[in-house]
Amino acid sequence: MAAPDRGRDPDRTRADILDVATAEFADKGYTGARVDEIAARMSTTKRMIYYYFGNKEQLYIAVLERAYTGIRTIEQGLDVEHLDPVDAIRQLAGLTFDHHESHPDFVRLVSIENIHRAAHITRSSVLSGLADPALDVLTTILERGRDAGVFRADVDPLDVHMVISAFCVFRTANRHTFNAIFKRDMLDPGLREHYREMLGDLVLAHVAAR
Amino acid sequence: MAAPDRGRDPDRTRADILDVATAEFADKGYTGARVDEIAARMSTTKRMIYYYFGNKEQLYIAVLERAYTGIRTIEQGLDVEHLDPVDAIRQLAGLTFDHHESHPDFVRLVSIENIHRAAHITRSSVLSGLADPALDVLTTILERGRDAGVFRADVDPLDVHMVISAFCVFRTANRHTFNAIFKRDMLDPGLREHYREMLGDLVLAHVAAR
Amino acid sequence: MAAPDRGRDPDRTRADILDVATAEFADKGYTGARVDEIAARMSTTKRMIYYYFGNKEQLYIAVLERAYTGIRTIEQGLDVEHLDPVDAIRQLAGLTFDHHESHPDFVRLVSIENIHRAAHITRSSVLSGLADPALDVLTTILERGRDAGVFRADVDPLDVHMVISAFCVFRTANRHTFNAIFKRDMLDPGLREHYREMLGDLVLAHVAAR
Amino acid sequence: MAAPDRGRDPDRTRADILDVATAEFADKGYTGARVDEIAARMSTTKRMIYYYFGNKEQLYIAVLERAYTGIRTIEQGLDVEHLDPVDAIRQLAGLTFDHHESHPDFVRLVSIENIHRAAHITRSSVLSGLADPALDVLTTILERGRDAGVFRADVDPLDVHMVISAFCVFRTANRHTFNAIFKRDMLDPGLREHYREMLGDLVLAHVAAR
DNA sequence: GATGAATGAGATTTCATTCAT
DNA sequence: TATGAATGAAATCTCATTCAT
Incomplete structure (x- = not known):
């Protein structure tokens, strides 16, 4: 007759808290988010949040960490070897385009974190200094394009990444x-x-050989 | 030895409050900003903030309204008539580039307002629906460039504006x-x-005749 | 081109303030009434309220005093001499019935004053101990009815007044x-x-000879 | 030597708050009542009032709800079946008479609620539209009196209730x-x-067969 | 007489966090 | 592990009243 004992699966409880907390922080910002509200949206109680995460800030950092892991893997699906560089660039940009469109919570969390001057990212050993693996894929593509003579030799991968991000982030964040x-x-x-x-046109114009 | 009597100049008092409030809201966000803190940074008391602005939200809206008026006039200095379209576009982009770089508070306020889903802008009769005059200047430039045969005929001015904004906003907001x-x-x-x-290169590539 | 100089008629200004204050106090109660609101509803400023009445409490007392003078004169229209006692009683009750129905603000002010345990009436030299003249008229009627053998000899005029008031006040106050x-x-x-x-039936049943 | 631990008995804490709040609201009115004062009169802190009742208005509504439940049960003690209708009416009136005399706080709360135009009663799902069970008892008595030929056939129970209430409320409220x-x-x-x-005489005169 | 700006004291409410069981 | 009750500190906002002109 007892209710299903969800309490006995710590990982599940942790994940549930993170889900709700992500929604709350993305919705209201770090300061605007309410620990009470997070607890109210779950079957777990508020005390559990403190048990698992210590305090509001550490919970927020955990939310950020999990959110960032999502985007780090999006480039995996790109078969760089079998694409010509132009198509590869266009597809790479499309991956970020699609991701940001379908993950507004992530984009909002990034905006929120910038309002806080990346204070929490800096405090996270997981996030701080963890360069986006996308850059490796991008670098590879740019090298192959340069070797093929279709891209400029002096393109900075991080500039390309910046153009893609600026466009995709702005479209969602400043909507x-x-x-x-x-x-x-x-x-x-x-x-x-x-x-x-x-x-795609913008990015290709930027990398194109003149 | 008396303190300078700032009290009897309402316009000055109002402007002072707005200055300090702008800094506080841009620094901490809407929820994180403290009315107490704004008052503490001035010689006026907290009570005056409510006397002049009613409540925290209306003060924030007043801050937004004033911040937006700043950018609306930056295009005025552009002598569209005596510039060839290519130079004009490059200079126009440069104006936003310079403005956003030198007005990080404005860019932060825009980010903050987006976190709140533009709820306050919508509530402001001044801001809501007040399209940026920049578009008029931009439209003129694009027409002249098209007539000169250097720009495409089907360029959407708002797309150009978006590219410029995305780049300049991202550079400051996501720094x-x-x-x-x-x-x-x-x-x-x-x-x-x-x-x-x-x-400039990106924007010109976007508008260039093919 | 100057606005009509209302300021030069102190009696008029005083009366205007009392009108608005009566509405405000009757509407919100003594504590709930706002001096700011009274000022806002007039062309006179808040400072004038203090100039004419000293403070909120004295203004409230002035409102009470004026409100009570209204009911004191309602019995004047009753031609006791030419009415038979039964008709006179019925008409007297009707006067209060009509008055309270058409002066809800007065009835509300009485309720409000009772919540404050008549503290302000007691403080007013005008109101304190000023028995309602209605009692004189009532006493005359009861005497004439007793002499005519239609009313009991031991009817207390104040009890009759109480029954009438209870009915008429309740109908408006507890509506x-x-x-x-x-x-x-x-x-x-x-x-x-x-x-x-x-x-009328209730009152007559109460005074009727058995 | 520790203070008696009242803390861990929520029902008791709730009831204690209601007791003190009832006294405070009845004493000062809704607007005049102070949450601080309520807290100061107890061993519980102000914060607990918000924990249990949300805000001042909901606390006030809870006070009203509990106050109204008191009077709803007073007619239970009346043995309608074994009383003749005349005695029953007189006793019923006496019950309200006694109750209002011994519960001035209740009568004051009703006055206060009328000043607020029953805004809070209307908002309470418990109170709104919950007719006084007294009417049922009253209706039964009137029917038995009519059948016995001692009461008029066209007496409206609610009119009888009104006469009783008017008299008893006035005596306490307008004291x-x-x-x-x-x-x-x-x-x-x-x-x-x-x-x-x-x-009793008044009510019986009203219901008596002519 | 009249005015708009100013103000101190105090009101309600909020929120992250911890205690006792 | 888990829970409901509890809490201190601080937040926003209000209001009668007075000052300087």
Whole structure:
């Protein structure tokens, strides 16, 4: 007659807390998020949050750490070897484009963390200094393009990454003010392909041999 | 020996409050900002903030309104008529580039407002629906470039604006996480000209006739 | 081109303040009433309220004093001499019935003053100990009825007054809770004559010779 | 030597808060009551009031709800079946008479709630629309009296209830202004039986067959 | 007489965190 | 492990009143 004993699976409880906390922090920001609210949205009690994570800040850091692991693996699906460099670049940009569109919580958490001047990322041994593996893939592509004579020799991979990120982050992160002022929803599905192609064009223009 | 009587100049008092509030909101976010802290940084009392602005939210909206008026006038200095379209586009992009670099508080406020899903902008009769006049200047430039045969005919001014904003906003707004992860400070003065030129190239590539 | 100089008529200004203050106090109670709100509802400023009345409490007392003067004169219209006692009693009850129905603000002020245990009435030299002149009229009627053999000899005028007041005050003062619980609006115009007659019957039954 | 641990008995803590809050609200009115004062009168802290009741208004509603439950049960003790209708009516009126005399806080809360136009009662799912069970008892008595030929056939139970309430509420609620103006304390013990009988007479005169 | 700005004291409410069991 | 009760510190906001002109 007892309720299903969820309490006996610590990993599950931890993951549940992280799910709810991610939603709450992404929704309200670090300061605006409420520990009470996180507890209220779960079957676990507030005391458990402190048991598993210590305090609000450590919980937030754990949320950040898990959120960042998601994007680190997106480039795995890219078969760099069998694509010509131009297609590879376009597909790589598309991966970030797709990811940011479908993970607004991640993009919001990054914005929030920047408001806090990356104070928590810096405090996390997991995140601090963990360069995005995307750069390796990108570097490989750029080298192959240069060898093929289609890309410039002096392209900085991090600049390419920056252009892709700026476009994709802005489209999601600044969606609301952009829409409020210009009455255009950058996430309108009808504009999706237009923006996706536009990003590819921009990046290719940047890396192209002159 | 009396303290300078700032009290009897309401416009000055109001402006002082806005200055301090802008710094506080940009620094801590809407929720993290403290009315107490704003009052403590001035010679005016906390009570005056409520006297002039009603409550925290209206003060924040007033801060947003004033911050947005700053950027709306930056394009005025651009002498569109006497520039050839290519130079004009490059200079226009440079204006936003310079503005966002020198107004990190504005960029932070925009990020903060997006975290709140533009709830306050929407509530402001001043800001809501007030399209950036930059678009008019941009439209003029694009038309002249098209007439001169150097720009494509189907360029959307808002897309151009988006590319410029995305680049300039990202450089300032995401500076901290970018630096924490990739160890590159996008606001490093030594990189300034490189980024400024890179932006111009990107925008011109986007609008160029093929 | 100057605005009409209302300021130069102190009596008028005083009366205006009292009008607005009466509405505010009757609406929100003594504690709930806001000096700011009273000032906001007038063209006069808040400072004038203090100039004319000293403070919130004295303003409230002035409101009470003026409100009580209204009911003191309602019995004047009653031609006791030419009415037979039974008609006179019924008409007297009707006067209070009509007055309280048409002066809900007065009835509310009395309720409010009772919540404060008549502390302000006691403090007012005008109101304290100023017995309602209605009692004189009432006493005359009762005497004439007794002499005519239609009323009991031992009727206490104050008891009659109490019965009339209880009925008329309750109908107005307790209208809202009565309606909330029993779904009957005691001030429904369709019930007016029923209640008016009922009151007359009650009072006459009380004074009638057995 | 430790203070008695009242803390770990939530029901007791809740009830204690309600006791003190009832006294405070009845004493000062809704607006005049101070949450600080309620806390100061107990061993519990102010914070607990919010923990248990959410905010001042909900606490006030809880006070109202409990106060109203008291009067709803007073008619239970009336043995309608074994009383003749005339005695039953007189006893029923006496129950309200006694209750209101001995529960001035309840009567004051009702006055206060009427000043607020029953806004909180309406908001309470418990109180809104919960007709007083007294009406059932009253209806039964009236029917038996009618069948016995001693009461009129067209008596409205709610009118009878209104007469009883008006008299009993007025005696307690308007005690202070009545005494201030007419120098008669309606709650003077020496007048008690006089008023009690007077009420019975009034009600019986109203329901009596003609 | 009249005005808008200013103010101190105090009101309600919030929130991360810990205690006792 | 788990839980509901408890809490101190601090947050936002209010209000009658007075000052300087």
